Amino acid sequence: MSELTFDYIVIGAGSAGCVIANRLSADPSVRVALVEAGESYTRFPLNLKVKLPFGNIFLLPDARYNWNDEFIASDANPDRRIPCPRGRIVGGCSAVNGTVYMRGHASDYDEWQAQGNEGWSYEDVLPAFKAHENWKLDVNGEFHGRGGELNVATVPSPNAISAALIDGGRETGHEATRDFNGPSQDGFGLFSVNQRNGMRMSSAEAFLRPAKGRRNLTLLDGALVERINVENGRATGITVVRQGKRQTIRAAQEIVLSAGTINSPHLLMLSGIGPASELNRHGIEVVADLPGVGRNLQDHPAVGVAVEDTSGHTLALSWKTLPKLTAQALRYILTRKGVFASNVAEVGGFLRSRPGLNRPDVQVTFLMGLKTAAALIPRQHGFVALVNICRPESRGRLELRSASPLDRPKLTANFLDNQNDVDTLVRGIREVRRVIRSTAMKPYAGKELLPGDQVTGDADLEAYVRSTVATVYHPVGTCKMGPASDPMAVVDPQLRVRGIAGLRVADASIMPSIVAGNTSAPAMMIGERAAAFILGERKIDRRAA
Numbered sequence: 001m002s003e004l005t006f007d008y009i010v011i012g013a014g015s016a017g018c019v020i021a022n023r024l025s026a027d028p029s030v031r032v033a034l035v036e037a038g039e040s041y042t043r044f045p046l047n048l049k050v051k052l053p054f055g056n057i058f059l060l061p062d063a064r065y066n067w068n069d070e071f072i073a074s075d076a077n078p079d080r081r082i083p084c085p086r087g088r089i090v091g092g093c094s095a096v097n098g099t100v101y102m103r104g105h106a107s108d109y110d111e112w113q114a115q116g117n118e119g120w121s122y123e124d125v126l127p128a129f130k131a132h133e134n135w136k137l138d139v140n141g142e143f144h145g146r147g148g149e150l151n152v153a154t155v156p157s158p159n160a161i162s163a164a165l166i167d168g169g170r171e172t173g174h175e176a177t178r179d180f181n182g183p184s185q186d187g188f189g190l191f192s193v194n195q196r197n198g199m200r201m202s203s204a205e206a207f208l209r210p211a212k213g214r215r216n217l218t219l220l221d222g223a224l225v226e227r228i229n230v231e232n233g234r235a236t237g238i239t240v241v242r243q244g245k246r247q248t249i250r251a252a253q254e255i256v257l258s259a260g261t262i263n264s265p266h267l268l269m270l271s272g273i274g275p276a277s278e279l280n281r282h283g284i285e286v287v288a289d290l291p292g293v294g295r296n297l298q299d300h301p302a303v304g305v306a307v308e309d310t311s312g313h314t315l316a317l318s319w320k321t322l323p324k325l326t327a328q329a330l331r332y333i334l335t336r337k338g339v340f341a342s343n344v345a346e347v348g349g350f351l352r353s354r355p356g357l358n359r360p361d362v363q364v365t366f367l368m369g370l371k372t373a374a375a376l377i378p379r380q381h382g383f384v385a386l387v388n389i390c391r392p393e394s395r396g397r398l399e400l401r402s403a404s405p406l407d408r409p410k411l412t413a414n415f416l417d418n419q420n421d422v423d424t425l426v427r428g429i430r431e432v433r434r435v436i437r438s439t440a441m442k443p444y445a446g447k448e449l450l451p452g453d454q455v456t457g458d459a460d461l462e463a464y465v466r467s468t469v470a471t472v473y474h475p476v477g478t479c480k481m482g483p484a485s486d487p488m489a490v491v492d493p494q495l496r497v498r499g500i501a502g503l504r505v506a507d508a509s510i511m512p513s514i515v516a517g518n519t520s521a522p523a524m525m526i527g528e529r530a531a532a533f534i535l536g537e538r539k540i541d542r543r544a545a
Ligand SMILES: Cc1cc2nc3c(=O)[nH]c(=O)nc-3n(C[C@H](O)[C@H](O)[C@H](O)COP(=O)(O)OP(=O)(O)OC[C@H]3O[C@@H](n4cnc5c(N)ncnc54)[C@H](O)[C@@H]3O)c2cc1C
Pocket: 011, 012, 013, 014, 015, 016, 017, 035, 036, 037, 038, 056, 085, 086, 087, 088, 089, 090, 091, 092, 093, 094, 096, 097, 098, 099, 100, 101, 102, 223, 224, 225, 226, 258, 259, 260, 261, 263, 264, 267, 374, 472, 473, 474, 475, 506, 507, 508, 509, 518, 519, 520, 521, 523
């Protein structure tokens, strides 16, 4: 075994990890290693697949770039499986996601603070979002940053159906909005996306590319971290396998675990940090008994309403569509506009599914193609409205299958444990159907393919929801942040792992409760804050020395 030493080791080059590596390595005197199991995004021809906003349809079917996890639907229905794709690539999920940029509702963060997480109210986190934003839209400056590394725009050539859906929303009582990240979240509109010049802007593109020339930042890709080594209560390094060789890398200062909602708790448990009973069951020596590791699993449970597109505007690959697609490809090469600059999920909205709510409880994402799975290339023209609950009440869990780092953990979703979640989805379907059947949508919306025009009663809709519920790929919460009084908290409000010195978790797994919106922007914000905590403590240490 050979040994390398860095001041900081960041595990995982995903949405959060790339931000952290960038911020920590801004000081040339600090040596930073960013360790990633997947390949680098700059390698050709991978490059092209990462650059196309919908390139994930080519990446996700390839097991090299996808951890390919899956949920067991529920304890009551263990045979049904729900796909849980996760990016295994430099850029992490931000290199394979839908590129939608959404912070969530301001009140979500105020709730984090109310749960005892001092310093995480919306007022506190807003500067961290703004710090790396570069808004390309004409939006209210109070809520938006400019001049940061991460472009936020809308797709350059929205589909005609997108405009009709916004009009249909207005017709059915939902205001049209240009900005879901401003003072109000309600309404229908084009989603903001992370794009530059019609190309995907992953976290790697935004935060690693500008830091590429830094000699103090080392990116170790293709390196699977097997465990975090703890000596006398302090995280001192990692054991990693790279190019077939097992190696120890030491951290003189700190280790930041940013391996995502599935892999961060998995790696903690493999390192002896987790629920003692579970570690014992798999013969892992207990380093810290933290019962919250792997618990509190939340996602955005979703169901689809799939509709035939009678106009031929949506994305579909067939002999008939080939000439049009070829022309579009040429257009993209020459102008970076057109269908190939679309993220497919270009339009959507937030709505209140019943009276008396003080904020939206349902998000709708319209896919401009009949995509019923993240990786699918549609053959027939159509669109899908993905209806998801903003803040589900059901909770799932993550457990070990074995002590081997090569065995994927066991995920139990339990998405619809709580009847309120089922009812919300049923109401969401009803409302989205109204929008689809609006006058504005008449030229485009044909037959409803799923659940189908005949499925109208509450019981039938509930059956549809229960048998098809899936996710919009936003798992969070498995290393939840919380105050010392919360026995299920894994990290404190400075993201330090309880009971272990020199170790933080900073990624989507630390969310105590899921936010109403897509989760990449919040993960980047969490990365921004983790780096600020580390740099702040470093300053204090230096002053004290
Ligand atoms: C198909 C899909 C579509 C999505 N669409 C959107 C969207 O449009 N908008 C949005 O905001 N969110 C979307 N999301 C969710 C969002 O991208 C994620 O929530 C977010 O990127 C998570 O960031 P993270 O930093 O927590 O983890 P990740 O980005 O997953 O990063 C974790 C990184 O750690 C690496 N890693 C893990 N284990 C190890 C190990 N043992 N050793 C070394 N490296 C390791 C992984 O390979 C990965 O690169 C989508 C996700 C998917 C999968």
